[in-house]
Amino acid sequence: MCAIIIPEKHMHYPVLLKEIISIISPQYGGTFIDCTFGQGGHSSKILEFSNTKIIALDRDKDTLKKSLDIKRNFENRFIYKNLKFSQLNNLKLKNENVKAVLFDLGYSYIQIKDKKKGLSFDSKGELNMKMGLNDFSASDVINRLSQKELEEIFKFFGEERENKKIAFRIVQERKEKVINTEHLVRIIQSTKKIKNYKIHSATKVFQALRIFVNKEISELIYGLINATKVLKKDGIIAVVSFHSIEDKIVKYFFKTLSETKSISRYMPKVDSKKNLLKVIVKKPILPSAREIKENPSSRSAKLRYAVKKQDFYDFETDILDKFKYLIDIENYSKKI
Numbered sequence: 001m002c003a004i005i006i007p008e009k010h011m012h013y014p015v016l017l018k019e020i021i022s023i024i025s026p027q028y029g030g031t032f033i034d035c036t037f038g039q040g041g042h043s044s045k046i047l048e049f050s051n052t053k054i055i056a057l058d059r060d061k062d063t064l065k066k067s068l069d070i071k072r073n074f075e076n077r078f079i080y081k082n083l084k085f086s087q088l089n090n091l092k093l094k095n096e097n098v099k100a101v102l103f104d105l106g107y108s109y110i111q112i113k114d115k116k117k118g119l120s121f122d123s124k125g126e127l128n129m130k131m132g133l134n135d136f137s138a139s140d141v142i143n144r145l146s147q148k149e150l151e152e153i154f155k156f157f158g159e160e161r162e163n164k165k166i167a168f169r170i171v172q173e174r175k176e177k178v179i180n181t182e183h184l185v186r187i188i189q190s191t192k193k194i195k196n197y198k199i200h201s202a203t204k205v206f207q208a209l210r211i212f213v214n215k216e217i218s219e220l221i222y223g224l225i226n227a228t229k230v231l232k233k234d235g236i237i238a239v240v241s242f243h244s245i246e247d248k249i250v251k252y253f254f255k256t257l258s259e260t261k262s263i264s265r266y267m268p269k270v271d272s273k274k275n276l277l278k279v280i281v282k283k284p285i286l287p288s289a290r291e292i293k294e295n296p297s298s299r300s301a302k303l304r305y306a307v308k309k310q311d312f313y314d315f316e317t318d319i320l321d322k323f324k325y326l327i328d329i330e331n332y333s334k335k336i
């Protein structure tokens, strides 16, 4: 067993590291796909085990520098691609023995601290929130979509109860001038009646905008579908989510594919009584009290994982239908 390195305060901290390592078992070697490379915390730990290989993806090209540091030490065992994980199936993986696919969703400490990305409410200037490989920014959303569309984005992606009032004020105020980050925070603070002193009043709207700008719903859904396709039999999909919408999607995907009915009826050779995935632990794995103390932003993390039990790639899932109402909202971006 390997020791966990506890980083200094304010450094990037790979969430649920010990738990993930014990689930994906890199000590037996194989190829691991890290869909959310970030600062390489999980990838680096896996590479400490000989006979492992990492294929790392990240949509944020600012993660390239860190990838080059790792590449120097693990020339033949590390591949990095600036790619969205929804496109995982475009990797040429013919002879790879993919043992696990890891998703550590959301954003990193480095990204939230990067004022240019505008992910936090103390950012200044033009609204942004693009994590990388985006088609539009939060400024386009706030300044161009209709009141109704903004309401729904805030309601469904942020669970913001005061979505209507906030959307109304935005539409009024943008008649005067383009709304930037400080202006949006002021609008939210002065509009909201319900005060929650534990979280910043702009948290929910900012979450909603980040999800919308980065199309995080369809990214996750296609990421899960494609991860299931590239995995080998007995391989593991492990997902760390940070908010209830993500967790709901992951839970539904794992649950329905571990029920008999989800196996493709178009694949006659496959014994339809078997399930594609196996969920070993039904409840999500949460960070320990010690981890939350070291890294408070891990407090909302939930880890779920499933094992692929069939070595075939074609399967049916109704996940796109199930979450169509969210994808329809994401598609408001077509009007930008």
Ligand SMILES: C[S@@+](CC[C@H](N)C(=O)[O-])C[C@H]1O[C@@H](n2cnc3c(N)ncnc32)[C@H](O)[C@@H]1O
Pocket (backbone or CB within 6 Å): 012, 013, 014, 015, 035, 036, 037, 038, 039, 040, 041, 042, 043, 057, 058, 059, 060, 063, 083, 084, 085, 086, 104, 105, 106, 107, 108, 131, 132, 219, 220
């Ligand atoms: C929480 S951080 C991952 C941290 C990483 N596990 C580590 O230990 O350093 C999430 C990373 O995923 C990336 N990301 C988010 N959505 C993505 C997507 N759809 N495709 C590829 N990368 C994504 C972000 O840019 C960010 O760097």
